[in-house]
Amino acid sequence: MTSEPHPQEEDLRIREMSIDDFPVVFHIGENLFTSDYSSSMYRTWDEYEIITLYNSDCELCLVAEFNNEILGFALGTTVEKSKSSWKYGYLVWLGVKPGIQKGGIGGALFKEIKRRMREQGVRMIIIDTDADNEAGIHFFKKQGFGNIQQHVYMTLNLSRKSPRKRRKPA
Ligand SMILES: CC(C)(COP(=O)(O)OP(=O)(O)OC[C@H]1O[C@@H](n2cnc3c(N)ncnc32)[C@H](O)[C@@H]1OP(=O)(O)O)[C@@H](O)C(=O)NCCC(=O)NCCS
Numbered sequence: 001m002t003s004e005p006h007p008q009e010e011d012l013r014i015r016e017m018s019i020d021d022f023p024v025v026f027h028i029g030e031n032l033f034t035s036d037y038s039s040s041m042y043r044t045w046d047e048y049e050i051i052t053l054y055n056s057d058c059e060l061c062l063v064a065e066f067n068n069e070i071l072g073f074a075l076g077t078t079v080e081k082s083k084s085s086w087k088y089g090y091l092v093w094l095g096v097k098p099g100i101q102k103g104g105i106g107g108a109l110f111k112e113i114k115r116r117m118r119e120q121g122v123r124m125i126i127i128d129t130d131a132d133n134e135a136g137i138h139f140f141k142k143q144g145f146g147n148i149q150q151h152v153y154m155t156l157n158l159s160r161k162s163p164r165k166r167r168k169p170a
Helices: 019-034 046-056 105-119 134-142
Strands: 015-018 062-067 069-080 087-096 124-126
Touching: 015 105, 019 046, 019 062, 019 069, 019 087, 046 062, 046 069, 046 087, 062 105, 069 105, 087 105, 105 134
Parallel strands: 087 124
Antiparallel strands: 015 062, 062 069, 069 087
């Protein structure tokens, strides 16, 4: 009797990212973190994000693999502030391939990065995302995040001539 294959959640493997995974992770992120995703220049997805985070803490750079295919990733780091005994975990990028979202992959990646951060002594995890990323915000709330704070981003276009100052009347 032949047994049926089990392409189920237990086959989802969360593991540390390796250098060989960089191109796949980069291209998944490229499809997710487009200008539609975020119109601000504050968070821009590029290859340096992956390399910098990998250099800073490779234990917090994870991929989700299913049938030898990478379907998602979580890239994080830790932050220690002077004069604070608290260590913070910063989950910088979390992404799951479009088309297979809402299948538990993001949750599995988050669970593992949280476990690793806790093991490193992290007491609070921070994330940031655009205010209109309803799916992302819904996801993070479901993971227990709260205390939403809004930021204001401003720009100054240096290629424009600054407005002429009015001369004071004599
Ligand atoms: C956020 C993200 C990583 C979640 O991964 P996922 O594999 O879809 O998440 P899970 O299946 O584990 O969790 C599902 C939960 O996520 C939320 N969610 C995911 N996609 C959603 C969507 N399109 N609309 C609304 N909620 C969504 C919901 O809370 C959902 O829970 P539900 O069962 O109540 O519907 C994924 O949607 C993604 O890659 N989004 C684009 C990138 C992004 O916004 N990253 C976060 C900031 S860096």
